[in-house]
Amino acid sequence: xxxxxxxxxxxxxxxxxxxxxxxxxxxxxxxxxxxxxxxxxxxxxxxxxxxxxxxxxxxxxxxxxxxxxxxxxxxxxxxxxxxxxxxxxxxxxxxxxxxxxxxxxxxxxxxxxxx
Amino acid sequence: xxxxxxxxxxxxxxxxxxxxxxxxxxxxxxxxxxxxxxxxxxxxxxxxxxxxxxxxxxxxxxxxxxxxxxxxxxxxxxxxxxxxxxxxxxxxxxxxxxxxxxxxxxxxxxxxxxxxxxxxxxxxxxxxxxxxxxxxxxxxxxxxxxxxxxxxxxxxxxxx
Numbered sequence: 001x002x003x004x005x006x007x008x009x010x011x012x013x014x015x016x017x018x019x020x021x022x023x024x025x026x027x028x029x030x031x032x033x034x035x036x037x038x039x040x041x042x043x044x045x046x047x048x049x050x051x052x053x054x055x056x057x058x059x060x061x062x063x064x065x066x067x068x069x070x071x072x073x074x075x076x077x078x079x080x081x082x083x084x085x086x087x088x089x090x091x092x093x094x095x096x097x098x099x100x101x102x103x104x105x106x107x108x109x110x111x112x113x114x115x
Numbered sequence: 116x117x118x119x120x121x122x123x124x125x126x127x128x129x130x131x132x133x134x135x136x137x138x139x140x141x142x143x144x145x146x147x148x149x150x151x152x153x154x155x156x157x158x159x160x161x162x163x164x165x166x167x168x169x170x171x172x173x174x175x176x177x178x179x180x181x182x183x184x185x186x187x188x189x190x191x192x193x194x195x196x197x198x199x200x201x202x203x204x205x206x207x208x209x210x211x212x213x214x215x216x217x218x219x220x221x222x223x224x225x226x227x228x229x230x231x232x233x234x235x236x237x238x239x240x241x242x243x244x245x246x247x248x249x250x251x252x253x254x255x256x257x258x259x260x261x262x263x264x265x266x267x268x269x270x271x272x273x274x275x
Contacts, residue, residue, distance in 0.1 A: 028147065029148050030147075047173075049174045052144065052145065052182075056183060060187075077144075078140070078144045078147070
């Protein structure tokens, strides 16, 4: 795993929550991957299989909820929707990310200190 | 479905040791993903067989089953504990219903006409088998207490 992969991994939950907070309809795993890929212009093109352990963990943590769409005899899809707890987590994650990125940028001299 | 996808799903399934329903849902979810990915590739002119093989390759994670297993492992254990507890509780209630406070089986036959006996017996016998997908966890305690109940019910002079 490259350093970029490691950095992306730390933000995957946050970007999935952000995506799910922006859509009205619940999304299935493959659609989440497609939309993240498109919105990030390929930056968030991670190995597809990794999305499911992450989504299941997020569901267990109460950040998303899921249900099945489609009849059992047809092609069924498990779709995910963000929960209130997920929205709260997203808000906290974004705030933490903002603080972290501003601090690191300051340390690296990429941004003028506002203090 | 292509051999590549069946192999991938079988590999993921072999890494899971969850209850049957949850395992089926996990496999169905991944199968749906691969079918969607293959359908996307087909739109771009790839043959069905190649599209499925490509979808399996893009999925690309050999240990996804282990990761999914670790996410759900605690849940399966909790279900197992509940599944194993219920027949034990029912067996203890049965023991209270069937046997006198002195611990003998005297007059136990009179209890066969009491509705409560049949309700508890039915629950102990049927609920774990119908409700819990983790019934393998419950089976040992369920069998043990039922065998004990039958042995002592058939031998009224015995003490529990």
